[in-house]
Amino acid sequence: MSQKLRTVNSSNIDDRTHGELLLAFHKLDQVKPDAKNAVQAIELQSKISRELTDRGWTLDEEEEDWFLPVIS
Amino acid sequence: MIREKINEPILGYRTRGHGFAQGRRTTIKAIIDARTAGRWTPDEHDNWIRAAQSRLESLRGKPEYRRNQCFVAGRMAVLRSSWARDYSTEEVLPEIHFGPWSVGTVLNLLGSMLVALLHPFFHPEWLSIAGSLLVIAMLFCAVMAALDEQRKKSSLDNKNIVNYANPVGEPLQCRKS
Numbered sequence: 001m002s003q004k005l006r007t008v009n010s011s012n013i014d015d016r017t018h019g020e021l022l023l024a025f026h027k028l029d030q031v032k033p034d035a036k037n038a039v040q041a042i043e044l045q046s047k048i049s050r051e052l053t054d055r056g057w058t059l060d061e062e063e064e065d066w067f068l069p070v071i072s
Numbered sequence: 073m074i075r076e077k078i079n080e081p082i083l084g085y086r087t088r089g090h091g092f093a094q095g096r097r098t099t100i101k102a103i104i105d106a107r108t109a110g111r112w113t114p115d116e117h118d119n120w121i122r123a124a125q126s127r128l129e130s131l132r133g134k135p136e137y138r139r140n141q142c143f144v145a146g147r148m149a150v151l152r153s154s155w156a157r158d159y160s161t162e163e164v165l166p167e168i169h170f171g172p173w174s175v176g177t178v179l180n181l182l183g184s185m186l187v188a189l190l191h192p193f194f195h196p197e198w199l200s201i202a203g204s205l206l207v208i209a210m211l212f213c214a215v216m217a218a219l220d221e222q223r224k225k226s227s228l229d230n231k232n233i234v235n236y237a238n239p240v241g242e243p244l245q246c247r248k249s
Contacts (some may be wrong), residue, residue, distance in 0.1 A: 017111055018102065019119025029130040061100050066127070066143060068098040069105060 010044060013051045021048050022067060091139060095146025103156055112159055121151050177217055180210035 008024035010014050016024075025048045029043040049059060052067050060068045099120075106112040124144050130139045150156055184206045191199050 017116050017119065018106065019123065021118040022123040023126060024117045026130060028128040029127065046155075066095075066098075068094075069101045 008044075008048070009070075011049055012049055018055070018057075021052055023066065024048055046051070091142030092146040092149075095143035095148075096150055097146075097152040099147045103150065107158075107160075114159060117156060117159075119149065121148070124148060124151070176213035177210060178211055180206055184210065 008020055013021065025045055028041045028048075030043045031038055035041070049067075053059070057067045057069055060066055090158050102120075103112055106116060126145050128137075128140060128144050184203065185205060187199060187203050
């Protein structure tokens with residue numbers, strides 16, 4: 001499978017696919033709380049979270065914070 | 073149809089727990105949405121697999137790890153299936169296209185019955201040709217319907233799925249729904 005991973009940052013979130021946002025979101029989980037870029041990581045994560053919510057997905061707390069599409 | 077697809081059990085995984093079922097249902101829904109919007113590509117597929125693996129990695133050693141394994145197993149069952157590797161936008165649900173072959177078989181059967189009923193009114197030679205064509209068409213449709221049925225059954229079957237979500241080989245203990 002070809003891999004063309006595009007960088008996700010604050011300025012291009014609305015241009016990224018669901019898969020790219022999900023991958024970035026979960027990669028940011030791995031940033032340690034005491035790391036230098038921890039604050040930026042949290043900020044970017046909340047921006048991604050807002051974008052996914054805007055696209056109609058929900059952060060399902062029952063499912064251990066997975067972003068899930070709404071099934072009507 | 074979408075609801076049927078989402079709720080359709082994977083062969084061998086009918087009794088998996090809630091997390092597995094939820095991972096599976098939501099992933100199918102997400103793929104259907106992406107396909108409909110023309111955004112389901114090999115790269116996007118790969119991102120989804122990597123995102124699930126990444127999530128599981130970041131939870132390793134935490135109490136919720138095992139719970140999430142079940143969810144990831146359900147998600148991976150779909151992502152690793154041949155159904156998920158269909159990147160076409162036209163065939164949103166491949167199963168929709170399986171129907172006509174079965175319908176064709178039934179129509180051919182009805183045609184044959186019609187020929188049999190009307191045979192006193194037509195020339196025997198024409199009837200013989202029509203009958204032969206109908207039988208050939210019926211056999212063709214029956215074979216295609218059987219092949220499609222087989223494809224449909226195997227499209228979401230993935231016997232090795234536990235290995236993807238469970239790399240260390242511990243038994244999965246998913247909560248019952």
